Amino acid sequence: MYDRISQMEPLIPGRISGLEDLAGKVVARSAALVGQLHPESQRPVVELLRLINSYYSNLIEGHSTHPVDIERAMHNDYAAEPAKRDLQLESLAHINCQKTVEEWLLREPDLNVADSGFICRVHKQLYAQLPDELRRVKNEDTGEAIEVIGGELRQREIRVGSHIGPLAAALPAFLDRFAGFYQSDAHHGLMPIIAVAASHHRLMWIHPFLDGNGRVTRLYTDACFRRLPLPGYGLWNVSRGLARRRDDYMAALSLGDAPRRNDYDGRGNLSSEGLAQFCSFFLEVCLDQIDYMHGLLQLDSLLDRIRGYVQLRGAKVIPPPKPGLPTLKPEAAYMLQEALLRGEVTRGDIVRVSGMAERTGRMLLGQLLDEGLLVSSMPKGPVRLALPTFVAGYLFPDLYPVQVLR
Template sequence: MIGRILADFRILPYNVSLLSRLRIGKVAFEETPARIEPCLLDETGPEIVDLIAALSASSSALGIRLHARSAANLADAVRIMNCYYSNLIEGHNTTPREIERALADQLDPTEERRNLQVEARAHIRVQRDIDRRFAEAALPEPASAEFIRDVHRAFYVDAPEAMLIVRGTGRALRMVPGEFRSTAEHEVMVGRHWPPAGERVAAFMQHFEKRYRFEPLRMGSRILAMAAAHHRLNYIHPFLDGNGRVSRLMSHAMALHAGIGAHGLWSVSRGLARGLESRGEYKRMMDHADSLRQGDLDGRGNLSLRALAEFTTWFLQVCLDQVTCMSGLFALDTLIERLKFYVEQRGLKPEAFALLEQVLQRGELPRGEAARVTGLKERTARDLLSTLVAEGILGSDTPKGPVSLRFPLDAVEVLFPGLFPKA
C-alpha cells in the first residue's frame, strides 16, 4: 500500500510538499533536503571543461585594457543594464532612463512606475554593495543562508508596503524581508513546480549552503557550482517573493568569487533574459532542470543528473556569450576614437578630448593639471573641466578631488551604442 502511494507520487507532477505531510497509520513521510540532489556534477565532459576554460580566459581579458578606476566607473553603467534585464525577466519593463532617474531620486509621480523605480534602485544598491564588499575582501560565502537572507532584506529595505504583499490562490500574505518561508501558510506553487513546504525551507537551505560552499572548491568547481546553485535556489524558492532577483544577485556574487567577474563588466541577467537563441530559453531550461531522475542511468539523486548537466552547459554558454558580447560592445581598442566623436557631437571645445584621453589612460586626473594637459589658460581650462563635469562624462568623489571618467546614459549611447536596446 505504502509502496503504491510512493510510486504514484513518483509519476505524478511532483507535489512532494503534500507528501511531506501525508500520514498513513503511524508512518509519517518527511520531505528531506535530499530532494534537491544531485547538487553538483560528479563528472564533467569535454564540452563543459572547454566552456570553463573559455569563460575563464575571456573574462580575464575583458576590461584588461581599461584602467581599474575607469573599469569601476563603467561597471556603474553595467549595473543599470543588469537591473534592466533582471526586471525584464520579472515582467517589469523599467527603461534605462527611468532607472537612471531613480538613482538621482527623481521618481515618477504615478505609483506603478514609481514602485518599479524603487525596485530598480534597490537592485543597483544591493549589487553595488556586493561589488564593494568583494573589492574589500569582505564578501561572505555567496551560497550561505545568511548572505542570501541579507540580499533579500537589503533589496526590500525601502520597499513600499504594496511591494511586500504577495497575492495568490485567493489570499494575501505580507512578506517579511530577509525571512524564509516557514509555515504551512507559506505554501507556494511556481508554474507546475511545488517547492518544499514552508516548514522545511530552513532545512533545505542548510543543505544548500553545505553543498555549494565555495571555500573548499577550486575555480573550475566554483564555476560549475554557480550554475547548479542558480537553479537549486529557485527550486527551493525560500522566500514568498523575490527569489529570482536574489538568485541572480547570488550568481553575480558567485561569479566574483569564482574569478570570472571581470570587474563587473558583464551581466548574467542580460544573458538569461535574452537566451542564446530566444527569450523563452531561461524558463524552459529552469523547468527542464526540475525533471525527476529518468532511470538507473540518470544519477542516483531525486532529480535528473542529465538535466542538471544540460542546464549547467546552457548556463555556462550564456555566461560565455555575454562576456564575448561585452568585449565586442565595449571595443576598448577603439574607445579613444569614440571619445573624440563624443566631444565633436556634443559641440565641446576640441581641448576637451585631450582631457578625456588623459583621464582614460591614467584613470584619474588632478584638477590642477587641466591647464597643462589642454594648453589653455588656467581659467579657461577650469571652465572646460567644469563643463565636462556638468555633462557627467567626468566626475569626482569630492568637490575638489581628481576627476575620472563617468558613463551617464547620454555618454553610453555614443560610446557603447549597443549596450541597451534601442527602445
C-alpha cells in the same frame, strides 16, 4: 511534494567534461577584461553595470524601468505616476542591495554565500527598501494579498509554472544541504564555476521565499562570482544575457527541474542531464556577455566612440543631457580620451591636452564636470571619466535600449 533533501539530488551534473571546457573559457576570458582599461577607468564601468544589472534582473520579472529613469531616481528625480515611481524605487533597492552585498564581502572575506543566513540577509536587505505595493504578492487561487516579510522563509506551499517547490516545513533542511554542498570553499579547479551555475538552478528550485526568488538568486550568483573571486567580474554580468534570452532561461530552468529519466541519467531524483543542460546554457550566457564587453572595451574602438559622441553633440544630432546646455566643442574628445587612458588627470594637464587657451579650456572642463562626463572627488582635484546613462548608450552600443531624453 518534496520533503526529503535526497529529492534535490544531484547538486552537480554527473558528466562535466564539456562544462569544464566552458568554465575554463569563462575564467580565461573574464580575466582578460582586466587588462583592457586603466584600473581607475574600470570603476565607472562597474558602477554603470550595477545599474544595468538592476534593469535586466527586474526586466526578467516583467518590471521595466529604463536605465535613464533609474539614474534619475538616483538623483531623487521621480516620476509623478505612483506605479512608475514604485518601479524606480524597486530598481534603486536592487542597486543598493548589490552595493551592500559587495561591502559585506569586503568586510567578511570568509563569508559562505551559500549559507541560508546570507541568502535571507540579501532578501531582507532588498525588501527593506521596496515600496509597500511591491512587498505584496497575490494568491492567484484566492485573490488574497499577502505581505512578503523580508528575510523570512515562506510559510506556505508554492507552485511556479509546473514546478512545485519543497514543502515549507522542509525548507531549513534543504537550505542546510544547499549551504553544505555549495559552500564557498568546497570546490577546486574549475568546479567552483560549474557550482555557481548549478547552485543558481537549485536555489531557484528550492524557491525559499514567497516572492523575490529570481532577483535574490541573481544577487546570490553575483556574490558567488565575487566571492571566488573571478577576475574581471563586475566588468560584465550575467543578468543582461539571461534577460535577452528570457524564454531560453525559463526553458533551461525547467530542464533542470525534470525528474531522472532513465538509468543513464545519473543516480539522483532529478535529471543529471537536465542540470547539465542548464549549466551549459548558463555558462554560454556568461561567455556571450564577456565577449560582448570585450568588444566594447577594445581601447581603439572606445576612443573612436568617444570622438564620435562629441562630434554628434557638436553637430546637434543628439541632444544634450538637459535642454539649453551648449554643444560640445571638438576638444572635449581629447579631454575625455585622456581621462579614459590615464584614469585620473590633473586639471592643468587635461586643459593642456585639449590644446585650447587656458581660459576657454577651463570653461570646457567646467562644462564636462557640470554634465557629469568628468567627475572629481575634490573641488580642485584631479578628474576622472564618468559614464552617465545619457552617454553610455552611445559609448556602449546595445548595452541597453536607447531612450529619447525627455
